[in-house]
Structure formats: structure tokens, C-alpha cells
Amino acid sequence: MTEQSDRTPTGKTPIATSSRATLRGRPMLYTEYARDQALLNTPSKRLWTALLVITMFAMPFLPFITRSGLSDMTRLMALAIGAIGLNLVTGYAGQVSLGHAFFVGIGAFTGAALGGSPTTNVVGYELDLLIWLPAAGLVAGLVGLILAPLAARVRGLYLAILTLGLVFIGEHIFKEMVFISGGQGVGRRGPSPSILGFELYVPHEILGIQFVREAPFFYFVLILLIVMGVLARNLARSKMGRAFAAVRDRDIAAEVMGVPLLQTKVVAFGISSFYGGVCGALLAVAFGQLTPENFGGLGGLLLSVQFLAIILIGGVATISGPIIGASFVVLMPRLVQAYAGSIPFVGSGSLLSVQQLEGILFGVLIVLFLVLEPRGLFGLWLRVRNYWKAWPFSY
């Protein structure tokens, strides 16, 4: 290649304004790499993202959003953070994990121990959120890093069984470490969130605006979700993200291309566990009361499966997918409850209870998505988008 050493480097020389006119209305004419690689590279993406973010921030003030609705939204976003983490290791790096609940549990109890109040049988240091939240992520991440070399030796079904084992080991540990978890069937209170003395779980009045009890924490989790989502997205399109995808698509081929297999898998597990830990600590706040059964044993297995369902329904190997999937998993039961009355054969004393209908719908949807649209709800969106993107052609 002729190296154009004396050519005007892009962006360094001020380009006269009339030159910009030749770029207007030409979204595909990239003159800078930054614009080429921008996440929100089209005006419509910027518009819709802005609208979505504004709607989310306005949520506590929308008339039809109840306080319980707001805590549902908070739980949804916490689950989304955890699911994004699982999607990094399972969706991007292709390492199926049934043990995600274990890392979520570690985060939850770490957060509760460091941020919660002490009682007669559990410890509690009442630390600041700025300490216990990162600590929850780091402890879970560290455990993930320690366990990863084991997990990196196996793949597929064996890996699924191995990670399943974590959930049961977790059950044992959580039950035995009574001074942290409160013990079997008893549990303990979650941490109370406060940043530098500012309580996040009490009503506030700021600049004359009334905020309900759930609102400050809702905002905190929303901002955290945006930050961690963007971080994950950037990781996924970086060199590391490409290494993840290479390992997923064919580990041997990836190694031949010079992708260090062990290192890549360990990093994937570590980061995924970190996200899981953060999710756990946030859930601990949202739940209020947590027991070892939430995160270990059958309860843990159910939680792990729920995370898998979120990424499968939402969209494997995407960042928006887990958010969509979490919304679906959290909001679907509420919809079913709201409309159960108008569906025949459903309700107390009828053929199906509302919970049964929920369970059946959930299972059916997972089966349908796996068979019909493996890319999940995000895949459905892609189909819609591509349909219009190619208009009036089909490809």
C-alpha cells in the first residue's frame, strides 16, 4: 500500500464548512472511523434511543405506574444486568452455564453482609453502597476466575452438568455459612442502599419534586444498567468480544487462529460472574429478605434456568436481548394476572390456576422461540427492521 504520509490525516485539519454539506443526508458515507463505528450511527437510532431513555426516566411520574410496578421495573433491570453477564459467557463465548445463580447468590450475600445491618446471628457492616456493590461484583468475579480453569476444560453438555454442580455446592455453602446467610429457611435482610449518606430507599423531595420510596433506587439501577450495558456492548465488539465469538463458533479453529482458549474462557467467566454478582446485590435490595434457598439447590436451578430463558427469549449474543427478555419474564406474569379473569378455564377453582397458566405459557414460549426464532425477540425485531431496511427489495 502506498502510505500517504503527507495526506491530510482525518479530523486533524479543520475542513471548511461547505465540505460538510456534501456529507449531509448520506448516512453511509463515512469519512471517520469513529462515525463508522458509532453505536448510534443513524439519526433514527439516536432518536428512538433518546425517546426510550426519556420514557424510562419519566417512569416514576407516569400515572399508570404503581409503586409495585416501579419495584417490578427495578427487579427487571437488575435481572437484565445479570442476564447480560450470562449472555457474555453463554451467548457470545458459547459456554453454556447453569450455574449463574451461584454467582448471583455470592453477590447477594456479599452485598447483604457488607451493606446490611448486623443481628444476633448474622454479621453486617452497614457500609456504603459504593463499597458493597463493587465488592459483590468483585467477589463473585473472583470466584468465577478461580472456577473458570476447571470449566474451561470441558464443553457442551459436560460444562452444563459441571456448572449445575455449582448450584448444589452453593446450596451447601450458603446454608452452612450461617453468620452470613442466616441459615436454612431463616435467611437475612438485604442491604440498605445509601450513597455517601444519601438513602436510596426512602421518599425524597428534591427541588420541590416528590419522589416515592422506590424511585431513587429505580434511577440508580437504571443508570447502572445503561452503563453496564454499554460496557458489555463495547466489550462484545472489541478484540476480546471477537475472541469470544471465535471460541463459540469453533474452539479448535479459534486456537489455530491464535486465540488463547483458556485465557478467553477464563475472562468470559470472570466478567460474567462479575455481572452476576452485581445483579445479586441489587436483587438483595429488591427482595428485601433473602434465604439460601433463593440461590442454591432447586431454587438456584430455577433462577439459573430463568436467566437462560431471558437470554433465549430476548436474543442470544445481543445486549438489547437480555433487557427485552427480562422485561418479558417479569411483565408477562403481571399481564397474565391482569387478564386471567377474561380467559375461560382460568382462575381459582377452574381447570387451570393463574400460576399454572404462567408456567405453561413460559414453557411453550421457550420451545417456540428455540424452534422458530433462535435469535429471540431481538431476532423478531431484526426481521421487522430488515423488512423495511431492504424495502422495496427483499434482500
Next chain:
Amino acid sequence: MGTVMEPAATAGDTGIQTVVTKVRDRARAMPDTVAMREKRYGIWQDITWGHYYEQVELVGHALLALGVEEGDRVAVHSENRPEWLYGDLGTNAIRAITMGLYPTNPAAEVRYLLQDSGSKVLIAEDQEQVDKAIEVEADCPDLKTIVYLEPRGVRDYDHPKLMSWDDFIALGVEHRDRDRDAVERLIASAESSDIATLIYTSGTTGPPKGAMLTHGNVSFAMHTLIEGGGFYDPAPGPKDVILSYLPLCHVAERAATTWTNAEAGVTVHFAESIETVQVNLREVQPTLFFAVPRIWEKMQAGIFIKMNAASPLKKLVYKAGMGLANKIGDEMVANDGAHTPLTRVLYAIGYPFVFRALRDRVGLRKVRAAGSGAAPIAPEVLKFFFGIGVPIHEIYGMTENAAVATVNRRGRVKLGTVGEPQPGIGFRLDEETGEILTKHPGVFAGYWNKPDKTQETFTDDGWLRTGDVGEWVDGTHIKIVDRIKDIIITAGGKNISPSEIENSLKTSPFIKEAVVIGDKKPYLTALIGIELDTVGDWAQRRKLPYTTYRDLSEKPEVLELIQKSIIKTNDKFARVENIRKFRMMPKELDHEDGEMTATQKVKRSALHEIFGPLVEDMYGNTTEHAGGDLSEVHSGTRPTADDEAEVA
């Protein structure tokens, strides 16, 4: 927006206005404004006027350092890229002559062109072109230096005449440090009778001839075609965007790229290669677009193919849109290519549903003026593009008159004609032959080293013979009948214009090439070459298996398809002009094999030789080769392996 300063003549500058001075003046007035963009490493890199002119000057200095003198020839053998323009203008800056070669020119033609022009320096793009040059270099005693642009593959060549572009420019820098004003002095001393460029005619008959265009010719062409809106109407300006992709050694693209850029300050974008034109077009979305008929036809065929594969709803909407487009097209054609209130309403209805998206997909969304030239275009194609809102205006000209002859002006379009003579030029038809004659300051100075050929090209009173037979339509517009030497006189003594029939045949999306034969023969016949994309797509949808181009051509179903097109064309012509038989050309015509010129024009004489057996087959009443007549088709005797090898 903002006001763009018009280049003001700087005090102290003397001499005439040339392309070089226009670029220089822009570089001085607005050094940081983008003059062109080139896609490299995945993004479109800005090149400012300041950088452009600096490179031009450095090329000038470098050529001086290499001993190039006034009147020497410098050859450029490259795809379109900024260095083509640097080389071209740098050569002109030192009063030397630029000569361009088509990237597809095979080594034998490169030898002829380098020998004939006596080029001293060759700027070759990459290994492919360097290899050709090295192969023939021994036969070209005048060639002193070969400058290559892409070092990949060439870096390790050990050849005394080779030099990289970087070294070449470094030589220029060195020379500039020694004699800063050397190039400036030569620019100032340029005269309008200086030869600026040799443009080799494509040579459908005989070897190519180098047409000499002077600075005076070029200035006149720039004035008439660009400033006067003779190429694009209204005249281009600095806000316009163009894509450069046709060979720059052809007068049409030189006008559309180099001259339009220098004269009007449009931003040029260089396509990555001829294969990526479609993609680049979508990215760049030019406001002005010039194409040869073949490109327009391909674009239209591409739309048809893609729509055939679209989902039912999309097809339905497209069909409705095409209904509108047809109406708009008809209405506009009836109204001399101008909008009427009705077409505006129809267009506004169709725009949000089909036209906007369709134009965006093919890269024509922002096109405000489009041109077609260099070959006749089918009226159906023009109507289609009129209908979707892309006004294509046919322009006619040739190298020898610097592309200045006739044009269809906005709102005064007559389909099937090449428009009205450009304002202020001498233009008439020969009383006897009907040959088009022109006389104006753009008419060339003659053929390089071929005074006899030059003399043949001019009438005794100094008019240029174009070699095209034309006729007046409504007293204002000119219709091209045919090349004077292509006209067929049948055994019955009838004069027939083959290209009219051929163009009508080629309006079928399935026919790429049609060559009508019948000189001194009792009736007309045709050699047909299919369009592989569309026929392949058609066959696929009919679940018709095929292997090669030849295999597909000779399928009975395809033969029937072609037969139908021929019968449809025959209906439009008088009986004596009807095609009675046809044969399929067993291969795609190619420049490399000497069947076509670099500009994709069919070399008739070569075809008669190559496909002689096919012609004999038709007039000898045998059916050895695949083809048919108006009532039946036959696949011919199956080719043996030997036959295949022979054709391949």
C-alpha cells in the same frame, strides 16, 4: 451552506486558463475545502484542494527531474483514483501531454499505445499493469520510467526503470527545493494551442488513433459542457457530489470527473473498483451521475431481478408504484421530459411508498441530473428512470470534438434523439450522406502522428466528419441513424441501420449483445448473446438446470425466449428489416479476446471472423449451431469436447 469564494485570479498570474490553473486558483482560495474523497482502509478519506494542487505541483517537479520536457508524453494506466488526476494535471502543468490507457488493455495493446504515443513516463497502478509494461518495455524505446502506485507484489521487482510513487513524489520534493518556481513558470507559459492530452479512440475498426485535444479544446468543452450546463443542467456547483468510476482515459469520464471538478468545484468520490460501483453509489448518493447505456440497463435489470425475488406485499406495492412510474414516464415523454402538474402529483403519491426507497437502494436518491452517452440507449430505459424520478438526458459527442455536439436540454427532451446542437457551435448534416459535421473551438487538432487520417476526418472546408449519420427530428433535435460504415446494404439494395434493430433487441432484459448481419445478403440475421444474470435468474426460477454460459444459451427454452424477443422486435420494423434467423454466441464477448473495445463496443469485423461458422450456418440453411428462425428453434449438434476447447 455558507458562501464559497469564487477563485479570484491572483495578481501576477499570466497565461491562459487551463484545468491546472483552475485547480490552482481553487487551492489558493479554499485550501481546506474537500475536493475529492477516496475510499481507503474502509472509510472515505478527504482530499482537500490544497493537497490536490500540492500533489499536482510535485508531480510536475518530479517529471521535470526525470527529464520530461514540453510536449513529451506521459502515460497513465490505472483505475480511477486521485493519482490519476495528480498525474494528468502534473503533466499538463509542465506543458507535457497526458495519455491514458484502459485498465483492461491487454499487453499487446499497451505495447501499441506506448509505441504510438512514444510515452517517456508511465504511471502504472499495480502489479497487473506493471507486468504488462515490463512485458512490452523492450519494444518501447521512448519509455524511460515506470512509476507504480501500489507496491504490493511489485516491491521486490528488480527492474531499472521501476520507481514507486513515494520515490517519485520525493523526487518532486527535491526538485521543488532546488527550483521552487519551475512548475509555476511553465504553467504561466502555457498556450491554448498546447496539446493537453491524447485520447485514443476505441478502434472498432483498425488500430486506435490518438486524438490530440489542446488546452483550447478543453477550455471550450469545459465552458460549454459544464459552465453552460451542456452536460448537467442546471450547471454543477460546489454542493454537487459525483462518483467517478468510468475509465478516465475516455473523454466522457474526463469531462465528468476532472473537468467538472476543476470547473465547478464538485466533490469527486472515487469508486473502489468497477465491481463495487453499486455499493459505492449507495454510500455516496451523488447528485450528478453520468453512465453509459450498459450501466443504466444493468441497473434497471438489477431492480427487476430483485423485485422478482421480493415478498408478495413488496411486489404488490412495487407494481402499484411502477403503474405510477409508467404514467409519469409516458406523460413526461409526451411533455418533452418536463414535469406536468399531473406527474408531480403522481410522483408525490409514489415517493414515500416506492420511489424514495428504490432510488436510495440503487444510489440515485439525490441525483438531480443524470446523463447517458457514448452509445445509444433504449427509450424504454429512459422512460423507466424518468418514471422513478431520475431524469436522464442523452448527450452526444465524440473524442474528436471534445464531446461537444448535441444534448437533450432539461424540459426539451425528445426520446430517441440525442438532442439539440450545443449553443454557438457549427453543426450541420452532409447533404448527400446525412453525416453529422461539426465545427467549433472544441474540435481536435488531429490524430497523433497520423496526418493522413486527420485529413480524412475533415472536409475540405474544415468541418469535422463524425462518421455518424444523423437526421433532423422536428427541425430541432438530431437522431443518430448509425455509424456510416456500419450501414447494411442488403442483396436487394436496401439501406438498413443495424444498430436501430440491435438496440430494439437489447431492450429485452435477456439480451446483452445483438449483432445484426446482412450486408450483401438476401435477408437479415442476428447473433445473440444472452445476459447471464437475468437469463440465469429466469432459468433458476423455472428450475432449469444449467452449467456454463454456453449451456444456458443453448437450452431450447432459452432459445424460445430469445425467439419471442426477436419476433417482438420484428413487429416494430418493416418487413425488409426483419430478422429471419438467429444463432447464439457461445461465449460472453470480451475485451481481452479482441471481440470488444475497451469501451465495450462490439468489433464487428472481428466478430465476423470469430463467429464465421455461425453466420455460414444461417445462410447455408444448416442447423449445426444453436439458434433458430421465426418458427422453430434447435439446439444444434451437441458440442464435442474439442469444440468446447476451441471456443474457450
